[in-house]
Amino acid sequence: MNVYDVIVIGGGVVGTAVLRSLAAYKAKVLLLEKSSDVACGSSRANSGIVHAGYDAESGTKKAYFNVKGAAMFPSLTAELDVPYQKVGSLVAARKEGLSALEVLRDRGVRNGVKVEILGRDAVRALEPNIADDIEYALYAPEAGVVSPYQLTIAFADHAVTNGAEVRLEEKVIALSKEGALFSVRTEKEVYAARFVVNAAGAGAAEVNALIGEEPYQETHAVGDYYILDHKEAGVVRTVVFPLPDERGKGILVAPTADGNVILGPTSRKVPHEEAERNAVTAEGLLAVREGAARLMKGVNVRSAIRVYAGTRTAVGGDFIIEESAKVPGFYMLLGICSPGLTSAPAIGEYVAEEAAKKLSLEKKEKMIPLPKAFRFRESSAEEIAAKAKEDPAFGRIVCRCEKVTEGEIVRAVHSPVPAKTVDAVKRRVRAGMGRCQGGFCQPRVMEILSRELGIPMTAVRKGDAGSEIAPYEVKDGYETL
Ligand SMILES: Cc1cc2nc3c(=O)[nH]c(=O)nc-3n(C[C@H](O)[C@H](O)[C@H](O)COP(=O)(O)OP(=O)(O)OC[C@H]3O[C@@H](n4cnc5c(N)ncnc54)[C@H](O)[C@@H]3O)c2cc1C
Numbered sequence: 001m002n003v004y005d006v007i008v009i010g011g012g013v014v015g016t017a018v019l020r021s022l023a024a025y026k027a028k029v030l031l032l033e034k035s036s037d038v039a040c041g042s043s044r045a046n047s048g049i050v051h052a053g054y055d056a057e058s059g060t061k062k063a064y065f066n067v068k069g070a071a072m073f074p075s076l077t078a079e080l081d082v083p084y085q086k087v088g089s090l091v092a093a094r095k096e097g098l099s100a101l102e103v104l105r106d107r108g109v110r111n112g113v114k115v116e117i118l119g120r121d122a123v124r125a126l127e128p129n130i131a132d133d134i135e136y137a138l139y140a141p142e143a144g145v146v147s148p149y150q151l152t153i154a155f156a157d158h159a160v161t162n163g164a165e166v167r168l169e170e171k172v173i174a175l176s177k178e179g180a181l182f183s184v185r186t187e188k189e190v191y192a193a194r195f196v197v198n199a200a201g202a203g204a205a206e207v208n209a210l211i212g213e214e215p216y217q218e219t220h221a222v223g224d225y226y227i228l229d230h231k232e233a234g235v236v237r238t239v240v241f242p243l244p245d246e247r248g249k250g251i252l253v254a255p256t257a258d259g260n261v262i263l264g265p266t267s268r269k270v271p272h273e274e275a276e277r278n279a280v281t282a283e284g285l286l287a288v289r290e291g292a293a294r295l296m297k298g299v300n301v302r303s304a305i306r307v308y309a310g311t312r313t314a315v316g317g318d319f320i321i322e323e324s325a326k327v328p329g330f331y332m333l334l335g336i337c338s339p340g341l342t343s344a345p346a347i348g349e350y351v352a353e354e355a356a357k358k359l360s361l362e363k364k365e366k367m368i369p370l371p372k373a374f375r376f377r378e379s380s381a382e383e384i385a386a387k388a389k390e391d392p393a394f395g396r397i398v399c400r401c402e403k404v405t406e407g408e409i410v411r412a413v414h415s416p417v418p419a420k421t422v423d424a425v426k427r428r429v430r431a432g433m434g435r436c437q438g439g440f441c442q443p444r445v446m447e448i449l450s451r452e453l454g455i456p457m458t459a460v461r462k463g464d465a466g467s468e469i470a471p472y473e474v475k476d477g478y479e480t481l
Contacts, residue, residue: 007193011038015199016155017348023162025361034171037424039152041201045310051339052140054108061319065343072345080154083257089143089239092134149427160416175210197331202275202313220275223265224284229303251291263292312337377403399441401434413452423463
């Protein structure tokens with residue numbers, strides 16, 4: 001049996017952040033993920049905001065990891081080559097909302113966050129399209145936007161580059177501990193580990209139950225979103241929130257780290273069985289349109305190129321980040337809802353330090369860096385010419401909307417955590433993320449996947465098992481009709 005120092009369950013931004021921090025130690029570490037790629041849960045479908053940290057109640061784990069995590073983003077994203085911009089955020093309020101803003105400001109000050117309340121003129125200087133009746137806003141200049149799935153993928157790639165293993169399509173279905181070793185059974189294999197980290201997101205309570213830990217009472221709330229085309233990019237410059245209410249931070253309007261505009265999310269309670277369904281509803285989308293219009297003028301929803309939904313999983317009011325008292329060596333990361341993306345880098349470091357103390361792991365002298373990726377759309381004509389001379393595939397555009405070349409797609413298919421599906425390619429290089437949403441490039445991406453993976457076109461999948469895009473040859477189809 002394979003014996004690992006640490007096994008991490010769940011390949012979201014939290015699990016991969018833990019894995020990457022563990023890869024800084026001399027240790028044998030493995031991440032098990034049930035889906036066909038990392039970043040397939042909440043870490044795929046969220047607002048992508050690096051929250052400044054005024055929202056979480058002072059003294060909570062949420063506040064601590066949020067503020068610590070946010071401070072890590074500028075250097076972390078530069079090191080991992082992940083799209084991030086420190087654009088600042090505004091919580092916009094009408095006249096009667098001033099006292100609520102003061103509460104948020106005071107909490108921000110207690111949490112150690114740079115915040116100030118601006119009057120209408122200063123707000124308009126930052127956001128010329130702010131709604132006419134907005135009188136004040138809480139400004140947090142340290143807030144930012146990041147690509148959540150690219151951060152997750154970069155954590156995983158960096159960990160693998162430094163010796164960690166990632167196994168996809170391996171759902172953990174049984175867990176036990178005998179003596180000092182855990183036995184971790186997936187649908188395919190049995191592994192042994194000295195330390196186990198439960199970072200299974202919406203599945204974390206189920207994983208807890210596998211080892212007899214408290215399953216915890218989770219709640220799930222879906223958020224619906226619109227993504228607007230790049231041409232709307234100028235409509236908003238900062239992250240603009242309404243005043244928060246008991247459901248959460250409310251429907252925001254913001255630029256994305258990749259140059260689109262995002263509107264959303266709602267907060268619709270769903271039962272556990274629907275927590276991973278992530279389907280938008282017409283009512284949810286209507287609420288998003290109305291919420292956005294209350295904040296900003298000129299938001300053109302007709303330029304929407306995609307709608308999507310993501311689901312938050314909460315356990316009470318705070319994150320659960322602790323070692324099990326019942327089962328020593330079993331570490332629980334439950335209820336990591338917002339600001340979990342912002343907090344992930346700090347949670348990753350903290351949990352890796354906890355595991356290292358427990359297992360007496362030694363730190364490596366240094367980590368191998370991730371190479372900076374060539375991106376056609378960000379390169380000058382001279383850089384493109386030089387790269388295409390090296391390898392002509394970097395001069396052949398496949399996705400016209402996002403200007404992605406064949407070379408970039410091939411590189412994604414052979415990256416440390418390889419992209420084996422159309423969606424996995426899309427999350428890594430943005431082929432299919434543009435205006436036509438893959439209408440032109442998807443067949444080309446499928447051909448490249450088929451060629452590079454050595455599989456027939458009929459086996460090329462959109463995502464998880466059963467999502468083959470063209471499962472029959474046309475003639476076979478006729479024969480079965
Ligand atoms: C609508 C919405 C908006 C948000 N906006 C923000 C924001 O702007 N800023 C911010 O900081 N945070 C935000 N968040 C919160 C943030 O997205 C989450 O905190 C974060 O993504 C949680 O990451 P995770 O790794 O814990 O969970 P996930 O990303 O869900 O990962 C858990 C993984 O575990 C896997 N898994 C489950 N069970 C098993 C099993 N038995 N075996 C193997 N694998 C398993 C799942 O497939 C999944 O990939 C938002 C969340 C939502 C839903």
